[in-house]
Amino acid sequence: MVFIGNVGRGPLLAMINRILVCLDKSTYTDAAIDYACWLARHHDASLEGLVVLDVEGIERSVGAVPLGAMKFAKTGIAAKEENYHQLMETLLAKFSERCEAAGVRHMEFEMQGEPAEAILEESNYFDCVVVGLRTFFTYESGAGKDGEYGTADDEPGDSLEQIMKTTLAPVFAVPLNWKPDDHFSALIAHNGSPHSMRALRQFARLYGRTQVSVSLMHCTDAADQSPEMLGKSVGFLRAHGFANVEARTESGDIRDVMSADYCEPFDLVVLGAHGKSG
Incomplete structure (x- = not known):
């Protein structure tokens, strides 16, 4: 999925x-x-x-x-x-x-x-x-x-x-064959942009009471840009009750990295609607 x-810029509801x-x-x-x-x-x-x-x-x-x-x-x-x-x-x-x-x-x-x-x-x-x-x-x-x-x-x-x-x-x-499951995995493509942050915050409020394993992924060729942003994002999710969160960094264009094979293991893929970069 x-x-x-x-x-948008309106307030987020609980x-x-x-x-x-x-x-x-x-x-x-x-x-x-x-x-x-x-x-x-x-x-x-x-x-x-x-x-x-x-x-x-x-x-x-x-x-x-x-x-x-x-x-x-x-x-x-x-x-x-x-x-x-x-x-x-x-x-x-x-x-x-x-x-x-x-x-x-x-x-x-x-x-x-x-x-x-x-x-x-x-x-x-x-x-x-x-x-x-x-x-x-x-x-x-x-x-x-x-x-x-x-x-x-x-x-x-x-x-x-x-x-x-x-x-x-x-x-x-x-997707066509989605079935309900109390345990699932999510991939969040995150680059720290307002669009990406918005998607992250909405994910937290919508799934905060479910048992989900989260993979935070940032695409960049500058390795020094990822740790701080991903670390803060992991902390944000854990503060909202997500116990199983990992961070990963990939190199290259996000449109190439996020192929069907890359996303296949995950039950949910989270994107900012207008994100264009890693």
């Missing part, structure tokens, strides 16, 4: 109370719901499930309309909207059932419009956002030729990238 800390869960047609939504329920129980928070009807995407799927064929095009658009609306109702019903089974307070709602814009509009009124690591909110997105999500054939949208750029709320991007 990837946790992207926001870059806990979270209201979580936005973004639901799409993919099986990533199942993992997102599982994680959101786990997080809600951890913080005694409520969940709100959101689905977005991508009206513009449906209209684009019809393509150019020949002269005199507008009536048929409108009929086709209406049929696609109705089918998609039925899918949305199914997603909301599934979300409600899973929340009830988990004993979590919940609400459901739907919006129309460009998915990323709709999610961003709502996210500012929530303490955090939970979404799949790959997103399929747009009408054109899907599982690809093999019909299975989580493979190289996936045709995802870019809603997650757009949300990360501007949301004020922390974003949890959940």
